[in-house]
Amino acid sequence: QSALTQPASVSGSPGQSITISCTGTSRDVGGYTYVSWYQHHPGKAPKLMIYDVSNRPSGVSNRFSGSKSGNTASLTISGLQAEDEADYYCSSYRSSSTPWVFGGGTKLTVL
């Protein structure tokens, strides 16, 4: 069982928006701004999409956005495209002894 809770799957049609939630506790998501999101196409290297809750690395489309409220972080993808179909993982800093915890992953299907 993963430390952070994500829905197993979400889906949307091209052009629509979807939101993936990531629920933790005050020891991780709720206690720090160090929440990040990763896109993973199976067989490829995971890719950083969002860091520090809502910051996009250079080269990541502005269709991807992040937010946080209390112990729950969210990733929103607007204007869904076929290439967005992938697994998405959230991560948060937790402590010096266990720096990173992850969610179980959400499979995004573009209908």
Added chain:
Amino acid sequence: EVQLVESGGGLVQRGGSLRLSCAASGFTFSSYWMSWVRQAPGKGLEWVANIKQDGSEKSYVDSVKGRFTISRDNAKNSLYLQMNSLRAEDRAVYYCARVERSYWYFDLWGRGTLVTVSS
């Protein structure tokens, strides 16, 4: 090209050992903390270990403490994970990842290498 390439995975018997390698290129390897992250079949990601730029600080997830050792050779731009006393639950794809420690995230990943532990 900026990349990380893992190698060394394979099939090993329970209780056996395996050494994973990660070759870094396209960036100044010695300037970064590095980590290993794994994904068991059908499961989410799990942080395994990390190491400071000069190798002076290391940390591990509790489930691998005493069995796994992370190391690096900055002259060879390489990261390693020595895995001993392997268990069935260590079966996973192991990813090498570059750490951005200011904001605690991984900004570069490899494609991973599969470790299978047989009984």
